[in-house]
Amino acid sequence: MEEILTVSQLNNNIKFLLEESFDFVLVEGEVSTLRRPQSGHVYFTLKDDKSQIKAVFFRPFGAYVRRNNFELEEGIKVLCRARLNVYLPRGEYQLVVESVEPLGVGALQKAFEQLKARLSAEGLFDERRKKPLPFLPERIGVITSPTGAVIRDILNITKRRFPSADILIAPVRVQGSEAAAEIIQALRRLHSLENIDVIIIARGGGSLEDIAPFNDEALAREIFRSSIPVVSAVGHETDFTICDFVADLRAPTPSAAAELIVPERLGLISKINTLKHRMMSGLGRHLEDHKDQLASLQERLKDPRRFVINLKINVDDFRERLAAAFYRQKQNLGNELRQLELRLEHQSPAMKIREKKILLKNIQKDLSGSFLRHLALLKDRVQKESALLESLSPLAVLQRGYSITSRIAGGEIIRQTDDLAVGDDVNVRLAKGSFNAKIEKIF
Secondary structure, three states, X not given: OOOOXXXXXXXXXXXXXXXXXXXXXXXXXXXXXXXXXXXXOEEEEEEOOOOEEEEEEOHHHHHHHHHOOOOOOOOOEEEEEEEEEEEXXXXXXXXXXXXXXXXXXXXXXXXXXXXXXXXXHOOOOOHHHOOOOOOOOOEEEEEEOOOOHHHHHHHHHHHHHOOOOEEEEEEOOOOOOOHHHHHHHHHHHHHHOOOOOEEEEEEOOOOOOOOHHHHOHHHHHHHHHOOOOEEEEEOOOOOOOHHHHHOOEEOOOHHHHHHHHOOOHHHHHHHHHHHHHHHHHHHHHHHHHHHHHHHHHHHHXXXXXXXXXXXXXXXXXXXXXXXXXXXXXHHHHHXXXXXXXXXXXXXXXXXXXXXXXXXXXXXHHHHHHHHHHHHHHHHHHHHHHHHHHHHOOHHHHHHOOOOEEEEOXXXXXXXXXXXXXXXXXXXXXXXXXXXXXXXXXOO
């Protein structure tokens, strides 16, 4: 007679056979009847078009889903790595899932949208937190594959636009399961170096599966923590990644990234020359305005002495303001030259720097000479006007040997002999001193 088993014994035997016969299994299917109780575990059914099996994702393993940038949802296809388990109280067998990966482009797109929404809610894409790019980077870090068209394009464009910029390449894989970790490590290595002004993360275009490393949550957070501005240049113009949203600047292509970061050397030189011409023109207009103002004041003044006094005051004031303006222009030119020397030290040879200094000295010499010549003209004019004033003074007539005769009684000026009589007392004033006389004879 066959052995009679209890229900528990039978279920135990089934549990032993199933769990011993199956270690880890890889099962793909569609998620359905998903539920998340307060325990934090995830229960769902994995099914295909002909069958289904229950599955559970316990909380310690559930964090794996978040780390891999997607949430389990109804209707998505997944690949589960699981153990087969028999639940004795109900005599049911199920999958105890330890890891889940999305299958198909639709699932990858779903994972991308979920991660994008979550990181955006945390503020990782906030425009106010993005760092500005340096105007003239001296050293650029490039994280990309060391082979292929991407790095060649970046090197060619930077060499053409600003050949003195240093490029430091951090070689990584840009595709595959290990790529994201390598990019994170490269970012950290670049931060450990000195004088890195900006970092480019670049690769060519590709499918959603190809650019999956750039949709990695850990990489996005590493870019967000970066103290150095990061430019994301992943894919072509229509491709967007999580790196694009979290980076300080998104470039549609690696070539565009190089053009956005590195200014054009010839354009900078042209701008410097334009500023110099504008400064010289402004200074010339300033001098002409003061000349016109001085001429207007000269026409309005009537009294020569007042004119001379005001002219002296205007000359002193003009000299002080011109000296102050010249000093400010000199300081500004000096500061601008020092800044340009620092920015362009890798671009211009020593001879060009010396030429700029010589040009600045010549400008200073020309301005000083122009000022001194103008000041000499003004001094000469003052002297001539002073001489004219002196020549009009009655005292100048006495210096030439003439005298002034006046009646002592009453002080009347004697202009002709008819105004005198013999015996009158008069006073005679000379250029130096005076004396009294009595009229004894009239001719």
